[in-house]
Amino acid sequence: MDFTQVHAQLAQARAGLVDYISRLPEQEPRVLTWNIVSAASVALLVYWTGLIIYRLTLHPLARFPGPFLCRISDLQQCYYEAILNGKFIEQLPKYHRKYGPIVRINPNEVHIDDPAVFHEIYKQNTPFTKDPKSYGLGVSQAMAFTSPVEKHRVKRQALDPAFSKRRVNMMEDGLYEELEKVFDRIDGYEKRDEEVPISELYYCYTGDIISRYLFGKSLGLISAPDFLERAEQMRSFTRGVWISIHFQFIRDTMLAMPRWITSFLNDAWVKVLWFCEDLAKNAIANFDAAESSEKLSKPGQETIFDRLLSDNDRRRQKGQEAHPLTFRELADESVAILNAGTEPTATMMVYATYFFLRYPEVQERILKELSTVQRDEKGRLPLVKVESLPYFTGFVRETLRYVPLVPGRLPRVVPKGGLYVPAARDTIPEGAVVGIDHMPLHWNQDIFERPSEFDPGRWLGEAGKELNHWLLSFSKGRTDCIGKNLAYAEMHLVLANLFSRYQLELTPGSDEAMVWLDRVIVHPAKNLRIKVRARNLEAVA
Numbered sequence: 222m223d224f225t226q227v228h229a230q231l232a233q234a235r236a237g238l239v240d241y242i243s244r245l246p247e248q249e250p251r252v253l254t255w256n257i258v259s260a261a262s263v264a265l266l267v268y269w270t271g272l273i274i275y276r277l278t279l280h281p282l283a284r285f286p287g288p289f290l291c292r293i294s295d296l297q298q299c300y301y302e303a304i305l306n307g308k309f310i311e312q313l314p315k316y317h318r319k320y321g322p323i324v325r326i327n328p329n330e331v332h333i334d335d336p337a338v339f340h341e342i343y344k345q346n347t348p349f350t351k352d353p354k355s356y357g358l359g360v361s362q363a364m365a366f367t368s369p370v371e372k373h374r375v376k377r378q379a380l381d382p383a384f385s386k387r388r389v390n391m392m393e394d395g396l397y398e399e400l401e402k403v404f405d406r407i408d409g410y411e412k413r414d415e416e417v418p419i420s421e422l423y424y425c426y427t428g429d430i431i432s433r434y435l436f437g438k439s440l441g442l443i444s445a446p447d448f449l450e451r452a453e454q455m456r457s458f459t460r461g462v463w464i465s466i467h468f469q470f471i472r473d474t475m476l477a478m479p480r481w482i483t484s485f486l487n488d489a490w491v492k493v494l495w496f497c498e499d500l501a502k503n504a505i506a507n508f509d510a511a512e513s514s515e516k517l518s519k520p521g522q523e524t525i526f527d528r529l530l531s532d533n534d535r536r537r538q539k540g541q542e543a544h545p546l547t548f549r550e551l552a553d554e555s556v557a558i559l560n561a562g563t564e565p566t567a568t569m570m571v572y573a574t575y576f577f578l579r580y581p582e583v584q585e586r587i588l589k590e591l592s593t594v595q596r597d598e599k600g601r602l603p604l605v606k607v608e609s610l611p612y613f614t615g616f617v618r619e620t621l622r623y624v625p626l627v628p629g630r631l632p633r634v635v636p637k638g639g640l641y642v643p644a645a646r647d648t649i650p651e652g653a654v655v656g657i658d659h660m661p662l663h664w665n666q667d668i669f670e671r672p673s674e675f676d677p678g679r680w681l682g683e684a685g686k687e688l689n690h691w692l693l694s695f696s697k698g699r700t701d702c703i704g705k706n707l708a709y710a711e712m713h714l715v716l717a718n719l720f721s722r723y724q725l726e727l728t729p730g731s732d733e734a735m736v737w738l739d740r741v742i743v744h745p746a747k748n749l750r751i752k753v754r755a756r757n758l759e760a761v762a
């Protein structure tokens with residue numbers, strides 16, 4: 222058949238189709254419905270078949286191996302993440318054993334098992350951007366969910382000074398004020414000879430601290446009579462996170478509904494969301510540039526709200542491009558910071574408490590080292606001193622290495638030029654999405670000797686310093702954790718004081734409770750419970 226015949230037949234088919242469509246209104250309604258459904262099904266089938274063939278043959282990632290279902294659709298990933306609630310991460314090592322260092326985990330994304338590329342993707346001036354699909358968590362205006370390099374840089378520049386080490390050290394009094402409230406609670410449990418809900422106390426503590434930091438007022442979670450429920454409320458943000466990622470329309474629909482229906486369907490997380498929205502609305506309405514700039518000139522007094530709201534004026538004064546902060550930007554940033562500043566640090570302290578009690582030889586060395594710290598005139602352990610204790614600092618790092626607090630792949634879009642992966646001797650093309658789960662690197666025996674051993678001593682001395690390059694819990698580079706100085710300060714201060722003030726004991730079932738689940742950040746299977754007995758502080762010193 223030559224081209225003329227093909228054209229003639231196509232023209233005939235087209236005329237037939239036009240004739241058929243023009244006669245549709247004459248058909249009986251039942252027949253018409255049936256015909257439309259059949260035509261739509263055939264069109265869908267043709268579309269899907271074409272798409273699958275494309276993804277297996279012509280797609281830029283077609284040559285990379287992976288499970289068949291992953292190469293043609295998102296179904297496998299969605300099943301393990303959304304339906305089995307965070308089980309996809311467990312599949313990755315199995316895939317790598319079977320398919321090698323680069324595995325296609327959905328049609329547009331590959332996962333890499335090669336330490337050589339981690340610092341290439343997550344470096345200071347990286348052109349790799351956050352994958353918008355994976356970061357579509359509903360607070361799109363927050364820095365943590367901003368993809369374009371320049372847009373992210375502007376937001377980060379405004380926030381960076383608020384999280385500097387110097388600024389965090391100025392929070393020491395505030396950190397102690399809230400900690401005393403935690404200890405009052407613990408003393409109450411001790412008196413009643415009851416188990417201490419230490420997980421919930423940590424959640425409330427980090428929530429109160431980050432709210433003081435954010436808008437200058439503690440949420441008062443620790444002192445609240447219903448603090449156990451409030452802690453659960455804070456945690457509920459990430460409980461259904463996989464459904465939110467894979468079925469974004471559910472969350473969008475809920476947010477579009479009248480408030481009373483939404484709060485009836487899911488009371489907890491929308492309350493936090495609306496709370497932040499109300500704060501943002503009031504802050505914008507009551508913003509006073511002069512008052513705010515005075516606060517900013519007195520280090521230690523300004524809040525993150527002050528900084529964000531006055532950033533526009535500062536930029537204008539410097540002759541830079543400026544635009545007023547919108548309500549949505551402030552509300553989204555508050556939700557993101559409130560959450561990022563609460564759950565990971567609290568969870569890390571839960572695991573640190575568990576390891577402290579699980580390994581008596583580690584406990585003994587920590588207590589010995591803590592006893593060398595001279596308390597200040599208020600009887601407190603000074604933060605700078607606690608943060609310079611070699612073994613205790615090693616213990617904090619080892620906990621961060623051992624438990625992957627943010628266990629995900631942190632997916633990034635490959636920039637122009639592609640990404641060369643030495644282990645596979647292949648280049649991943651521009652536009653593809655790549656990610657690396659840091660857990661296998663923390664457990665890589667070429668980097669960490671005897672990785673399955675919990676050994677704070679590995680962080681001591683020069684060899685220990687070199688390992689810092691491979692401590693990836695806060696990620697690295699341009700989009701690493703902005704709150705890491707605050708997190709380190711909270712962890713050191715809370716744990717040092719708790720360990721030296723009380724004799725602690727695990728309660729039955731702790732091992733099972735500490736099995737971790739992937740909820741984008743780690744969730745222990747159950748909350749930790751401990752028993753405490755006050756130490757004689759003078760004897761410890």
Ligand code: HEM
Binds near residue numbers: 377557
């Ligand atoms: C032990 C505690 C913490 C851990 C392990 C942790 C871990 C991380 C990681 C891995 C990232 C990178 C995420 C990504 O690329 O998608 C990140 C980003 C971030 N973290 Fe943390 N974090 C902790 C505590 C905090 C605290 C206390 C804050 C306080 C506000 C905070 C605020 C943020 C923000 C705002 C980002 C986004 C940074 C950006 O996009 O430039 N985090 N964190």
